[in-house]
Amino acid sequence: MQDNIHTSYKQLEQRSKYTNMFLRWFLYLVLILFALYFIFPLYVMIVTSLKTMEEIRQGTLLTWPSGLNFDSWAVAWGGRGYGAGDTFLKPYFWNSIKMVVPAVFFSTFIGAMTGYVLTKWRFKGDQWVFLFLLFGCFIPFQAILLPMARTLGVLGISNSVIGLVLVHTVYGIPFTTLFFRNYYISVPTELVKAARIDGAGFFKIFFKILLPISAPIIVVTVIWQFTQIWNDFLFGSTFSFGEAAPIQVALNNMVLSSTSVKEYNVDMASAIIAGVPTLIVYVLAGKYFIRGLTSGAVKG
Amino acid sequence: MKTLKIDELSKNFGTTEVLRKINLEIDEGNFLVLLGPSGCGKSTLLNIIAGLETINEGNVYIDDYNVSKVEPKDRNIAMVFQSYALYPSMNVRENMIFGLKQAKVSKEKIEEQLQKVSKFLQVDALLERKPSQLSGGQRQRVAIGRALVREPRIFLFDEPLSNLDAKLRVEMRREIKKLHQQLKTTVVYVTHDQTEAMSLGTNIAIMNHGVIQQNDTPENIYNKPSNTFVADFIGSPSMNLIKGNLKQSSNQISFVANGSNFEIPINGYDFIEKSNLENKEVFFGIRPEHIFSKKSNEGDFEINLRADLSEYIGHEQIMTFDYENQEVLAKFPSTIKIELLKNTKLYFDLTQISLFDAKTEERI
Numbered sequence: 001m002q003d004n005i006h007t008s009y010k011q012l013e014q015r016s017k018y019t020n021m022f023l024r025w026f027l028y029l030v031l032i033l034f035a036l037y038f039i040f041p042l043y044v045m046i047v048t049s050l051k052t053m054e055e056i057r058q059g060t061l062l063t064w065p066s067g068l069n070f071d072s073w074a075v076a077w078g079g080r081g082y083g084a085g086d087t088f089l090k091p092y093f094w095n096s097i098k099m100v101v102p103a104v105f106f107s108t109f110i111g112a113m114t115g116y117v118l119t120k121w122r123f124k125g126d127q128w129v130f131l132f133l134l135f136g137c138f139i140p141f142q143a144i145l146l147p148m149a150r151t152l153g154v155l156g157i158s159n160s161v162i163g164l165v166l167v168h169t170v171y172g173i174p175f176t177t178l179f180f181r182n183y184y185i186s187v188p189t190e191l192v193k194a195a196r197i198d199g200a201g202f203f204k205i206f207f208k209i210l211l212p213i214s215a216p217i218i219v220v221t222v223i224w225q226f227t228q229i230w231n232d233f234l235f236g237s238t239f240s241f242g243e244a245a246p247i248q249v250a251l252n253n254m255v256l257s258s259t260s261v262k263e264y265n266v267d268m269a270s271a272i273i274a275g276v277p278t279l280i281v282y283v284l285a286g287k288y289f290i291r292g293l294t295s296g297a298v299k300g
Numbered sequence: 301m302k303t304l305k306i307d308e309l310s311k312n313f314g315t316t317e318v319l320r321k322i323n324l325e326i327d328e329g330n331f332l333v334l335l336g337p338s339g340c341g342k343s344t345l346l347n348i349i350a351g352l353e354t355i356n357e358g359n360v361y362i363d364d365y366n367v368s369k370v371e372p373k374d375r376n377i378a379m380v381f382q383s384y385a386l387y388p389s390m391n392v393r394e395n396m397i398f399g400l401k402q403a404k405v406s407k408e409k410i411e412e413q414l415q416k417v418s419k420f421l422q423v424d425a426l427l428e429r430k431p432s433q434l435s436g437g438q439r440q441r442v443a444i445g446r447a448l449v450r451e452p453r454i455f456l457f458d459e460p461l462s463n464l465d466a467k468l469r470v471e472m473r474r475e476i477k478k479l480h481q482q483l484k485t486t487v488v489y490v491t492h493d494q495t496e497a498m499s500l501g502t503n504i505a506i507m508n509h510g511v512i513q514q515n516d517t518p519e520n521i522y523n524k525p526s527n528t529f530v531a532d533f534i535g536s537p538s539m540n541l542i543k544g545n546l547k548q549s550s551n552q553i554s555f556v557a558n559g560s561n562f563e564i565p566i567n568g569y570d571f572i573e574k575s576n577l578e579n580k581e582v583f584f585g586i587r588p589e590h591i592f593s594k595k596s597n598e599g600d601f602e603i604n605l606r607a608d609l610s611e612y613i614g615h616e617q618i619m620t621f622d623y624e625n626q627e628v629l630a631k632f633p634s635t636i637k638i639e640l641l642k643n644t645k646l647y648f649d650l651t652q653i654s655l656f657d658a659k660t661e662e663r664i
Contacts, residue, residue, distance in 0.1 A: 190385035190458075193352050194446075199373035199402035212389030 049073060049268035056264050072265035076254075076273055089273055091243065092250035096230060096277075098161050099246055103168035104225045110169070111176020111221060112214065116206050118177070119184040120192045130181065136174030144171075145238050152239060159244050167239060168229045175228075176221050183217040184210065219288040227278050247274050301364050303328045303486045304349065304454055309358030311344060311510075318344050319510045322358070326503070329484045333501035335491060337533070341510040342490045343458055349488060350456050351375050362453060373402070378447035379456040382463055384439045386431035386446070392418075393427040396446045403450075413449045421445045437468050444479070457489040461496065473499060494534055498522070506530050525654055528661040531585050537618060537629045540591075541583040543658065548578040555584050555655075559624035564601055568650060572664055582664065585654035588618065591630035592647040593638070600647035607640050621646065 048056060049072055050065040079088030117123075118130050148167060149158065157163035187210065195205045236246040245253075251274045255267050282289070304326040311319040318341045326332045334342040347353040349360060351372035359368045367375050378399075386395050393414065400410045418424040421441045431439055440460060447455060460476070461469045477500055480487055491497055497504050498518045505515040506529075514526040525531035531539040544557040554563035564584070571577070592600065605621035605628060612634060619638060621628045630646065638644055655664050 188383045188385060190381040190383050191387065193347075193350070194379065194381060194385040195387070195398075196352060197350060197372045197377065197379050198399035198446075200398070204402070209387050209389070 045268045045272055049265050049272060051265055053261070053263060053265065072263070073269040073273070075263075075266050076269040087250065087254045089247060089250055089254070089270055092245055092247045093273070095161055095243075095245065095250075096247040099164045099168070100226060100229045100277075103165045103172065103229050104222055106165070106169045107172030107176050107225050108218060108221045110173055111178075112180045112211070112218070113206070114173070114177040115180025115182075115184050116210055118181050119187075120189060120205075120210075121202070130177075133174045133177050136171070137178065141171065141234055145234075149239065159240050159242070161240075161244055163239055164235060164244075164246065167235050168225075168232070171235075172225050172228070175224060179217055179221045179224070180214070183214065187213070216288055219285045223281055223285055223289050226281050230278050301328075302326065302361065303330075303363060304332075304488065305361040305364070306345075306349070307359045307361065309345075309348065309360065310356050311341075311348060311353065312356050317510055319348075322510075322512060324505060324512065324515065326486055326488070329486060331480055331487045331489065331500055331502045333489045333491060333497040333504045334507060335494060335497040335504055335533075336507035338492060340507040342492075342507050345507070346379075346456055346458055346488060346490045349454070350377055350379050373399075376453040377456055378450045378452035378454075379458065380440075380443050380447050380460045382459040384431070384443040384463075386439060386442060388431055391428050391430050392423060392434070392442050392445075395431065395442060396449050399446065399450050413451075417445050417448045421448070436464050437472060440464065440472055444476075448483075453486065455485055455487045455489075457487065459491055460489075461491070461493075469496075476500060494536070498534075506533060508533075523652070524663065525585075526663050528583060528585075528656050531654060531656070535587055535589075537588050537631070539585045539587050539654070540628045541585050541656070542623060542626055542628065544582060544584055546577045546580045546582055546655075553577060555582065557584065557624055557626065564603075564648070564650070566650060566653065566655070568599065569653065569655060571655075577664075580664075581658035583656040583658055583661075585656060586628075586648055587652065588629045588631040590649040590652040591628070592649065593630075593632055593636050593644070595647050597649060597651070599650050601650050603646050603648060604643045605646055607638050607642060607644050610638070610640060 044061050047062070047065055050067075050069055051059070051063075052066075052069060052071070055063070055066060075088065077088060077090055077093075079090075114133070118126055152158040152163045152166070155163075155166075157166065191209055192205055195209050200208065231248060232246070233248045233252065236249045237252070240246065240249065251270050254270055302325045304324070306322055306324040309319060309322040310317070322345060324332070334345060336342045344353060348355055351367070351370060355368055359366050361367065362375060362377070387398065390398065396417065397410050397414055400413065405413075414427075415424070418427060421444060423438065423441050423445055426434065426438060426442070431442070434442065443460070457476075461472055464472060473496055480500075489497075489500060498521075501518055503515065504518055504521050506513045506521065508529050514521060514530045516524075516526075521530060521534055525534065525539070528541060531541065542557050544555055544560070547554045547556055547563060551567075552565065553567055553569070554565045556563050595602070603623075605623055607619055608622050608627075609620035611618040611620075615634060617632055617634045617636075619630050619632060621630060621644070632638070656662060657664050
């Protein structure tokens with residue numbers, strides 16, 4: 001009797017071992033397939049950008065390039081060197097940098113400030129202020145194009161990088177406020193009380209007590225805002241043209257407006273160049289991103 | 301001169317009345333405990349004393365000076381919080397001197413204060429650590445240290461021990477008591493724990509629904525509760541309140557419980573107002589620890605009650621008896637054996653009783 005039970009337990013153990021092994025390999029298989037599916041477009045882009053037009057015409061999408069040929073990258077970045085009609089990314093890339101850095105900085109800073117006030121310096125009707133700010137997250141951007149264009153016109157900053165900075169700052173504030181408010185609400189208000197008794201004022205408490213512990217949420221906000229603003233096409237194409245355009249608009253112009261033969265290799269290189277900065281931000285700050293997103297839930 | 305005086309103070313949050321006409325006074329060097337159930341307004345009162353909340357009506361005086369509209373930092377107070385509220389990004393040293401730096405105290409003076417206090421509280425080895433690297437007890441010490449370096453006129457404590465585990469809480473309680481004995485600074489201390497209140501306070505103000513129910517010494521709070529709320533709140537298990545009527549004949553006053561046919565003589569009771577006692581509906585209050593199984597005093601009143609329930613808690617046992625369908629709890633040493641569902645002889649110590657008007661619930 002004893003032995004019977006033992007053998008049957010052994011069999012069960014074996015069986016569950018096989019089942020687990022099978023499920024594990026199945027899981028890996030599925031994951032690998034998904035990974036390939038996601039990496040495939042990137043592969044095509046990189047490979048194509050390294051080929052000459054000749055190679056592209058003769059080979060297939062997947063064919064390995066004959067050598068590392070960065071000519072198309074140079075063309076995408078710096079142009080061919082002849083005058084009219086030559087669109088290349090360099091000036092627009094710097095436009096984008098000039099737009100994204102101040103816009104991310106101001107929207108993050110203002111969001112931190114508003115989040116601080118809405119949680120630590122409560123006032124009558126503060127919930128309404130927050131509600132209206134939240135409302136800003138749900139307004140489709142198309143709805144505000146006309147009024148915004150008019151505002152920029154009145155302010156005299158339409159078709160300029162400064163105008164785009166303003167637009168992106170204003171439309172970033174609802175999101176950044178939401179992030180910071182949700183972060184600061186988990187910070188005990190007693191900290192602020194203690195600091196007030198210690199004689200610190202509104203700004204001192206913000207800069208000395210709250211900001212130094214806000215690193216995780218600052219990273220989240222910066223990644224979010226950077227990605228949003230860098231990748232924005234709608235505002236860029238509506239409120240700027242010609243030399244003031246950000247990189248996404250320039251990329252579009254480059255790819256769509258070429259009159260002669262489509263240069264796929266240059267197009268691919270351009271698209272990668274336009275996408276690299278967000279990628280860099282993710283790689284540098286990615287691990288804080290997850291930590292910051294979940295930091296409200298697991299309080300130290 | 302009163303170190304702290306609170307005069308006719310009221311506070312509302314919107315339409316909710318949190319504090320109603322509070323009057324309080326503390327003399328130099330006293331330890332006042334604000335005690336009450338959660339939501340009674342005790343923390344709000346403390347925040348008002350600190351200047352962290354505004355006042356709707358009334359005034360707060362520190363050393364006879366009206367501070368009602370004075371900023372927290374200028375009130376010469378220091379506060380210790382339940383969550384310690386140590387600044388997470390600063391180490392212990394920076395935490396402790398933050399207030400002095402804001403007040404632009406000279407570097408030498410800051411260093412001197414820091415050394416003195418950190419030695420006194422035995423945190424001098426922890427000065428370079430961050431709050432997250434400290435244990436609960438150490439954090440508490442640092443929080444107290446941060447308050448101490450300011451050399452305040454009044455210490456405010458907001459449930460400082462609630463976040464500690466039971467053992468540490470008893471230890472820290474003794475340390476706070478020692479601290480007060482040595483420094484003799486005036487303290488206002490908020491807690492919901494009656495043991496803490498009893499052991500620490502020179503005075504206890506019991507609060508409920510934004511009103512001070514009784515402000516007295518711990519002895520008086522325990523022995524002469526001024527109403528049924530205080531009687532019920534203090535003591536564990538709380539005081540038995542037996543419903544009944546008073547009987548008065550010539551010079552004999554006695555109590556008859558509802559449904560009962562015998563009288564308990566209470567001639568020795570010290571009435572506040574000795575008129576209109578005949579047939580008055582009252583609560584007869586007696587603490588479980590003042591009911592005995594053996595006669596110990598000549599004046600003890602013998603009574604036969606049925607034992608219904610026994611709760612054994614180690615050093616003692618709590619027995620529930622039936623007194624004409626009213627529950628009466630008694631506390632005995634656990635060595636005594638009492639059979640359940642049988643009538644048992646009990647002795648009420650009549651020198652320790654309290655009587656309350658059944659309508660107003662006030663002590664009579």
